[in-house]
Amino acid sequence: MTATADATTPAGEVPSFEVTLRIRRMNPEGTSDHAAGEEYWEEFKIQAHATDRVLDALHKVKWDLDGSLAFRRSCAHGVCGSDAMRINARNRLACKTLLKDLNPAKPILIEPIKGLPVEKDLIVDMEPFFASYREIMPFLMTDGPAPERERLQTPAERERFEDTTKCIMCAACTSACPVFWTDGQFFGPQAIVGAHRFIFDSRDEGQWDRLEILNDKAGVWKCRTAFNCTEACPRGIEVTKAISEVKKALNTGEI
Amino acid sequence: MSAPELIDPKPRIRSGRTRRKAERWSWMFMRLSGLVLVLLIFTHLTVNLVLGEGVSQIDFAFVAGKWADWWWQVADFLMLLLAMLHGGNGMRLLINDYAHSKAWRSALMGVLHLSMVVVIVLGSLVIWTFDPCPVDADMSLLPSFCEDVLQ
Numbered sequence: 001m002t003a004t005a006d007a008t009t010p011a012g013e014v015p016s017f018e019v020t021l022r023i024r025r026m027n028p029e030g031t032s033d034h035a036a037g038e039e040y041w042e043e044f045k046i047q048a049h050a051t052d053r054v055l056d057a058l059h060k061v062k063w064d065l066d067g068s069l070a071f072r073r074s075c076a077h078g079v080c081g082s083d084a085m086r087i088n089a090r091n092r093l094a095c096k097t098l099l100k101d102l103n104p105a106k107p108i109l110i111e112p113i114k115g116l117p118v119e120k121d122l123i124v125d126m127e128p129f130f131a132s133y134r135e136i137m138p139f140l141m142t143d144g145p146a147p148e149r150e151r152l153q154t155p156a157e158r159e160r161f162e163d164t165t166k167c168i169m170c171a172a173c174t175s176a177c178p179v180f181w182t183d184g185q186f187f188g189p190q191a192i193v194g195a196h197r198f199i200f201d202s203r204d205e206g207q208w209d210r211l212e213i214l215n216d217k218a219g220v221w222k223c224r225t226a227f228n229c230t231e232a233c234p235r236g237i238e239v240t241k242a243i244s245e246v247k248k249a250l251n252t253g254e255i
Numbered sequence: 256m257s258a259p260e261l262i263d264p265k266p267r268i269r270s271g272r273t274r275r276k277a278e279r280w281s282w283m284f285m286r287l288s289g290l291v292l293v294l295l296i297f298t299h300l301t302v303n304l305v306l307g308e309g310v311s312q313i314d315f316a317f318v319a320g321k322w323a324d325w326w327w328q329v330a331d332f333l334m335l336l337l338a339m340l341h342g343g344n345g346m347r348l349l350i351n352d353y354a355h356s357k358a359w360r361s362a363l364m365g366v367l368h369l370s371m372v373v374v375i376v377l378g379s380l381v382i383w384t385f386d387p388c389p390v391d392a393d394m395s396l397l398p399s400f401c402e403d404v405l406q
């Protein structure tokens with residue numbers, strides 16, 4: 001068989017197109033055009049392929065156009081949770097968002113996630129987010145001597161908290177939460193997801209310590225079921241449902 | 256080069272936890288009072304605006320006629336109380352969310368609580384001390400049963 005080459009798109013080649021990225025930037029030291037700490041939009045035009053993700057586009061900008069652009073990323077495959085950002089006004093992982101799914105005819109808006117202090121460009125200070133997570137004590141708590149072998153549980157017991165084990169701590173949910181934006185004390189959806197993972201684990205014995213922490217003024221009762229978190233989660237975790245299960249456990253006293 | 260020192264995760268930051276169960280009761284109250292309010296308000300709207308002659312029937316005599324019945328007094332009092340507490344609690348949550356400085360917070364909370372007390376007290380006074388047949392009033396404006404009472 002002989003391959004017939006197409007004049008415009010040779011076999012195997014992915015069509016390419018031009019996209020504009022409009023990126024929200026901030027340099028704490030200032031640039032020649034912008035004062036220190038000033039936030040501004042900057043546009044970049046790049047050539048992209050249909051298989052490219054927003055992360056690839058950001059790489060092109062950083063590697064070929066402007067090396068000062070700052071953003072976090074590590075795995076580039078939706079595992080590490082470093083690159084959550086606000087893309088076209090929705091929180092997503094840059095490495096899991098294809099450019100062609102975003103209507104590349106229009107400029108693509110890229111901003112840092114909201115509600116956390118911006119350090120530079122798309123990098124935010126995640127400390128308040130991690131502080132909430134630490135507060136719910138995200139580690140196995142048990143009484144008595146450790147068993148000789150692993151702690152067993154049935155598939156049904158495991159199923160109970162399966163969904164919340166998938167969290168990669170990207171902060172897409174917490175920084176999409178309107179209560180977190182305004183009030184600044186709320187634990188945020190992620191901390192509740194993290195607590196849910198242990199509260200409903202049959203091997204853990206610290207449930208009531210965690211539930212008591214979430215019963216706090218800044219805990220689950222601040223949630224107004226806006227569902228922004230469930231929509232934002234790149235892992236498809238049913239965050240609002242997990243929060244409701246925690247509320248139910250507190251209301252009924254049963255786990 | 257040395258690895259960064261690992262910090263024990265256990266000592267944790269305490270958030271300012273006050274009254275332990277307050278927020279849970281507030282949450283519960285909002286759902287329950289919301290349910291009761293839906294029932295009360297729809298009954299109120301149907302009886303006042305749909306049944307009988309509709310909106311044109313509402314005058315002093317209509318209100319007086321309703322409140323001559325203890326059942327309506329209780330229903331209206333409940334509606335007043337729950338609506339004020341439900342709305343007031345909602346406003347409290349909003350103030351907690353948006354007013355960050357201590358001064359603003361206490362000022363707004365003060366206004367909120369004062370207005371709640373004033374409305375509830377005035378409203379209850381009207382409902383419970385209401386006189387359907389005031390003496391010296393124009394008989395044509397009063398409910399029909401006043402004729403027996405006043406003569």
Ligand code: SF4
Nearest residue numbers: 167168170171173233
């Ligand atoms: S629950 Fe989902 S959105 Fe929230 S931090 Fe975990 S993975 Fe990210």
Ligand code: FES
Nearest residue numbers: 076078080081095
């Ligand atoms: S870079 Fe690791 S999740 Fe996107």
